Every structure is written in C-alpha cells, then in structure tokens.
Amino acid sequence: TIALQHGAHRIGVRTDADMARWRSLRFGQFIHWGVYAIPGGEWKGKTYNGAAEWIRSWKELPHEEYDNLYRQFNPVNFDAQQWASQAKEMGAKYMIITTKHHDGFCLWPSKYSKYTIAASPYKKDLLGPMVAAYNKAGIDVYLYFSIIDWSHPDYRASLKTAADSAANKRFQVFVKNQLAELLQRYPTVKGFWFDGTWDDSWKRDGAFTDELEQYLQSIHPGLVMGSRLRADEKGARHFDSNGRLMGDYEQGWERKLPEKIEDVHGNDWEAVMTVPENQWGYNAQWAGHIKTANELLEMLVKSVSLNGNFVLNFGPKADGTFRTEEQQLMTQIGQWMKINGEAVYNGTYAGFEKQDWGYYIRKAGTDSVYMVVFNIPVSGSLRVKMPAHTSLVSVSLQQQTLTPELIGRNEYFIHLSGKQSDTPVVILLKTTSGENKEKGNFEKAK
Ligand SMILES: C[C@@H]1N[C@@H](C(=O)NCc2ccccc2)[C@H](O)[C@@H]1O
Numbered sequence: 383t384i385a386l387q388h389g390a391h392r393i394g395v396r397t398d399a400d401m402a403r404w405r406s407l408r409f410g411q412f413i414h415w416g417v418y419a420i421p422g423g424e425w426k427g428k429t430y431n432g433a434a435e436w437i438r439s440w441k442e443l444p445h446e447e448y449d450n451l452y453r454q455f456n457p458v459n460f461d462a463q464q465w466a467s468q469a470k471e472m473g474a475k476y477m478i479i480t481t482k483h484h485d486g487f488c489l490w491p492s493k494y495s496k497y498t499i500a501a502s503p504y505k506k507d508l509l510g511p512m513v514a515a516y517n518k519a520g521i522d523v524y525l526y527f528s529i530i531d532w533s534h535p536d537y538r539a540s541l542k543t544a545a546d547s548a549a550n551k552r553f554q555v556f557v558k559n560q561l562a563e564l565l566q567r568y569p570t571v572k573g574f575w576f577d578g579t580w581d582d583s584w585k586r587d588g589a590f591t592d593e594l595e596q597y598l599q600s601i602h603p604g605l606v607m608g609s610r611l612r613a614d615e616k617g618a619r620h621f622d623s624n625g626r627l628m629g630d631y632e633q634g635w636e637r638k639l640p641e642k643i644e645d646v647h648g649n650d651w652e653a654v655m656t657v658p659e660n661q662w663g664y665n666a667q668w669a670g671h672i673k674t675a676n677e678l679l680e681m682l683v684k685s686v687s688l689n690g691n692f693v694l695n696f697g698p699k700a701d702g703t704f705r706t707e708e709q710q711l712m713t714q715i716g717q718w719m720k721i722n723g724e725a726v727y728n729g730t731y732a733g734f735e736k737q738d739w740g741y742y743i744r745k746a747g748t749d750s751v752y753m754v755v756f757n758i759p760v761s762g763s764l765r766v767k768m769p770a771h772t773s774l775v776s777v778s779l780q781q782q783t784l785t786p787e788l789i790g791r792n793e794y795f796i797h798l799s800g801k802q803s804d805t806p807v808v809i810l811l812k813t814t815s816g817e818n819k820e821k822g823n824f825e826k827a828k
Pocket residue numbers: 414433435436577580636654662
C-alpha cells in the first residue's frame with residue numbers, strides 16, 4: 383500500500399449508532415429545488431435538452447438573465463407540512479434537500495452570501511420549516527451542498543495562477559463557513575450530501591477535503607457524509623490511492639445501480655435516481671421514458687437486496703407545489719410500502735443465490751428473509767435454493783401459510799396459485815441457520 387496522509391482513515395463500514403440508523407432507513411426522498419425551477423428547462427420558447435438545474439450553462443440563456451431570476455422566486459404555495467406528509471405517505475424515512483446547487487443560490491438566508499432566499503420576494507428561510515416538518519413526520523433530513531458555486535467570484539474550476547490559488551483559498555473559507563452555518567442553524571440534520579467536487583481545484587487539495595470532513599465531524603459528531611466530498615493527496619476520489627473507500631458510504635451510484643453484491647465491495651452505499659432519464663430540478667417538458675411506480679419499487683428493492691439505500695428525486699415547481707405525476711408516484715409507491723415496508727426497512731443482503739423471480743432481503747440481524755417477487759414465472763413455481771447450513775422453517779404470504787415442495791437437497795419450489803399480480807409480491811421465509819440446529823420443517827417430509 384501507498385503511504386497516505388489524506389486517504390481513508392477507516393477500514394470497513396462505520397459501526398456507530400448514527401450510521402446504523404442511516405443504514406436502517408433504506409428509502410429516501412431527494413428534493414432538487416431552486417431558481418432553476420422558474421425556467422423549468424425552457425427559455426423564450428426554446429427547450430433546453432440538458433438537465434433543468436444546469437440550464438445556466440446553456441448558451442441560449444445569458445448568465446446575467448439567469449442570475450436575476452431570484453427576483454422572481456416567490457414560492458407562495460410552498461407548504462412544508464404538506465411536503466412532509468406526502469413524503470411520509472410515500473414511505474420515505476429520510477429526505478435530502480438542495481441547500482445550494484451549482485448555481486450558488488441559497489435556500490437559507492446565509493450571512494456569507496447575498497445570493498440567497500433573503501434577497502428574493504419570498505424573503506423567508508425555506509430550510510427551517512422543511513427540517514421541522516420532516517422531523518415532526520419522523521423523517522430524517524440530510525443537506526445537499528454543491529461545492530461548485532457558479533455565483534461566487536472566488537470559485538475556480540482550475541488553478542492556473544497565484545491569483546487563482548489565492549481566490550481558491552478564500553473560497554475554501556467560504557465553503558467551511560457556510561457548512562458550519564448550516565449545522566448551527568439546523569442542528570437536527572443527520573448529514574451532508576456533497577456534490578460538484580469533480581473540478582481540479584477541489585480534487586487537487588485532498589488535505590483540505592480531509593480537514594473539512596474532520597472539522598464537520600468535530601462540530602457535529604455522528605454526521606453521515608458520503609464518498610463524494612473527499613480526495614486523497616494524489617487526487618483520487620471516492621476510493622483512495624490504496625482502493626479504500628473514503629467517507630461513510632459509496633456515493634457514486636447516480637442514476638445507476640450495482641448489479642451484484644460483489645459490485646459494492648462490502649461497503650455501505652446509496653443510489654440516487656430520477657423519474658425521467660436525467661432531470662433533477664423541475665422540467666416542464668418531461669420527455670423520454672418516465673419510470674413507473676413498479677420500476678422504481680424494483681430499484682428500491684434491488685438496492686436494499688444489495689445492502690444499499692435508494693433515494694428517489696423530486697423537482698418541485700417554482701411556486702412550491704409538486705407536479706401531478708410526482709404526486710401520483712408518491713401515492714402509488716406509498717400504497718405498496720404501507721403493506722410491504724417491513725421487507726424494505728432494516729433490510730440487508732440475505733446471502734441467498736439470486737433467482738430470476740426477484741430479490742431476497744434479510745431483516746437485519748434476524749433469520750427472517752423476504753422474497754420480493756417481480757417476475758412470476760409461467761410455471762408459477764418460485765425456485766428457492768437455501769444457503770448451506772440454513773434450513774427453511776416456514777413460508778408465508780401475508781397471513782397465508784404456504785407449503786413449499788422439496789425438489790432437491792435444501793431446494794424448493796414455492797407454488798403461487800393465482801399466479802398474477804400488478805404489484806410486487808412479498809413472501810416471508812423463516813429460516814434456521816447453523817450446523818447443530820434441528821432441520822427445517824419441510825425436510826422431514828422426505
Ligand atoms: C445529484 C445530481 N448531480 C448533479 C450533476 O451534475 N450530475 C452530473 C454529474 C455526475 C457525475 C459526475 C459529474 C457530473 C445533478 O445536477 C444533480 O444534482
């Protein structure tokens with residue numbers, strides 16, 4: 383291994399209570415909200431085909447015009463209570479809110495910037511009411527913070543001159559001040575979700591990213607922060623130059639999921655996902671494929687089956703309301719979660735051999751294993767191969783007990799009568815493990 387001062391400081395997952403809590407939540411709601419919701423992907427009759435929250439980078443929209451949009455930002459229909467209750471209805475256990483996206487507009491009245499909600503017609507802090515309402519609904523809040531800040535005069539993507547380096551130093555102080563300010567104003571938040579850390583100016587100063595992470599932990603012990611904040615002193619990101627994960631969980635799964643357990647290397651991880659192909663902020667024209675509730679439930683279940691968290695993104699309109707399609711998704715997902723959430727919350731990798739019908743999820747620390755079925759085979763028979771030294775004690779589908787057919791050594795078919803369902807089917811396996819335990823109920827049958 384390479385001697386590193388600013389690489390990973392921990393080998394393996396975090397084992398403290400704050401991280402265990404993050405791990406137990408499994409399902410989050412991402413919110414991308416800011417002045418980019420005003421154009422909503424369009425400008426003067428033209429449609430921007432990039433991500434709506436990146437519209438400032440579109441040559442058709444002069445920076446001057448974009449940077450004055452805040453004068454129109456007045457979310458009169460914003461209702462934090464309503465936001466929190468619909469998130470609760472969906473079954474989200476945490477929420478990540480964009481405090482400041484790449485454009486630099488702050489949803490809170492930061493004393494370190496003029497480009498904030500305080501300068502808008504709305505004037506009032508948006509984050510405080512959100513944090514209070516979501517926490518009251520039993521939902522933890524994490525703060526998204528973009529290091530890239532297109533509005534700040536000292537932001538540099540790269541450092542070519544001594545003047546650039548001096549500006550970058552001032553910018554680092556600004557970042558540290560804003561982060562401390564957010565923790566001081568919103569002490570119940572559980573962590574940060576950093577973004578916009580790919581520029582050379584950031585990744586070349588691994589020492590600063592290391593000191594910043596340690597500083598934040600020192601003023602708010604237990605904070606959960608993903609791998610995107612950090613670089614090591616050789617510019618390696620997410621994984622240090624010895625291949626060790628930096629930060630508390632792998633944060634690289636943006637609009638993509640791992641396929642198999644080997645892909646996550648025993649680390650905690652989180653996937654963040656959009657409903658359209660690639661829109662985070664509000665975009666009036668939802669073009670291309672819009673994911674359905676069942677598709678999104680499959681991503682959530684697949685993530686948990688591979689020991690990760692899944693965060694679904696929503697982009698509220700400039701007035702503070704959610705588009706109908708997003709409201710309907712929250713309702714539909716919530717209807718399934720209300721009945722089947724026990725298979726998701728506190729879910730972990732089960733250690734069973736993957737089958738085509740869907741995913742296994744183990745309730746953390748127990749012998750209860752859920753089968754979440756997305757693909758009922760034409761035979762109606764779900765194959766279950768028990769891991770070595772693990773026996774099957776009982777099988778149930780809701781309140782109904784099922785009797786599997788033993789088809790081989792510790793291998794079964796679970797026959798689904800009726801066979802069809804338009805939402806995922808959840809079956810609960812009670813198992814026993816270990817050599818010396820008595821055999822499962824069904825093996826005696828032979
Ligand atoms: C969570 C999303 N991250 C922002 C983004 O720029 N993603 C594109 C991107 C993803 C990975 C490396 C560079 C750029 C998007 O605007 C969202 O905020």
